[in-house]
Amino acid sequence: MADLADRARTLLELHTADEILTLTNVWDVVSATVVAGTPGVRALATASHSIAATFGYEDGENIPLDLHLGMVERIVSAVDLPVSMDFEAGYGDAGETARRAIAVGVVGGNLEDQLAPLDDAVAAVEAVLRAGRDAGIDFVLNARTDAFVRAGEDADRAAVLTEAVTRGRAYLEVGAPVVFVPGVVAREEVAALVDALGPRRLSVISVPGVSLPARELEQLGVARVSTGPFTQRVALTALQDAVTGMVSGGTLPAGTRPLN
Structure with missing residues (x-):
């Protein structure tokens, strides 16, 4: 448990440091070991969407929690860095899901509010933080509000921003160290x-071709930037491009490295 507490403390310090924390989301052991072995990487985050896709499930808690946690446990066991897990919306019991994640070595996590009534969303945040305290660690909850991702194209952006701020402040007030606004x-x-x-x-x-560079986000005072399902899409895009080259009469890309 001491090692778990140390990892949690390290992850928290990475969120509060002046330098932005860049987290590349991973989905299996080989993606985790490649990312963890890349110079400059200090922690990992799992991507629920990508893990679900790996097993053939649609995103949105369609993958069974046992299967999801099983992959996360494999990832945690394969690396020496702090790992944060995407809980989605908590699988119906955010506190219990957090307890189970901590039991396999997770020291941080994302929790979606899905724009649930604010009292309910705050209670879920509190349940996750309580699970961390019960385990004797400073669990690093990346409390997510879906105010922007659920806003329609014609939504009043000022109203959406106000909603995100209201929810974010509520999560911070009960102890969440950081608020995630995808x-x-x-x-x-x-x-x-x-x-x-x-x-x-x-x-x-970070959304490909749209988001600000990590260095600019750091200058604005952002704590953390992650990549969600987009890193798996980067890998799959490279795979499809390689296949296209082969079936059109070419060869595999020069410079392909033996990373596994």
């Missing part, structure tokens, strides 16, 4: 969230 990419909205939540309190996802 779907926010515009510089002015990122800056407004940092201003409202505080520096090193905001976590965002």
Whole structure:
């Protein structure tokens, strides 16, 4: 348990440091070991969407929790870095899901609010944090609000921002160290969230071709940037491109490295 507490403390310190924490989301042992072995990587995060896809399930808690946790446990066991797990919405019992994740070595996690009534969402955040305290660790909850990802194209952006701030502040007030707001990419909205939540309190996802570079997010005061399902899509894009080259009469890409 001492090692678990140390990993949790390390992960928390990475979120509060001046340097932004860049987390590349992984989905199996080989992706985890490749990422963990890359210079500059200090922690890992799993991607629920990608793990579900690996086993042939749609995203959204369709993969059985036992199967999901089994893969996460394999990832944790394969690396020496702190690992954060995507809990999705907590599988019906956020506290119990957190306890089970901690039992396999997880020291941080994402929890979606899915725009549930705020009291219910806050209670779920508190349940996860309580599970960490019961285990004797400072569990690093990346409390996610879906205000932006669930907003329609014609939504009032100011109202969406206000909703994200209200929910984010509520999660911070009960002890979440960082608030995850996927779907926010515009510089002015990122800056407004940092201003409202505080520096090193905001976590965002990097969307290919749309998001600000990690260095610019750091300058704005963002605590953490992760990659969600997009890293698996990067890998699958490279695979499809290689196959296309082969079936059209070519060869596999030069420079392919023996990473497994």
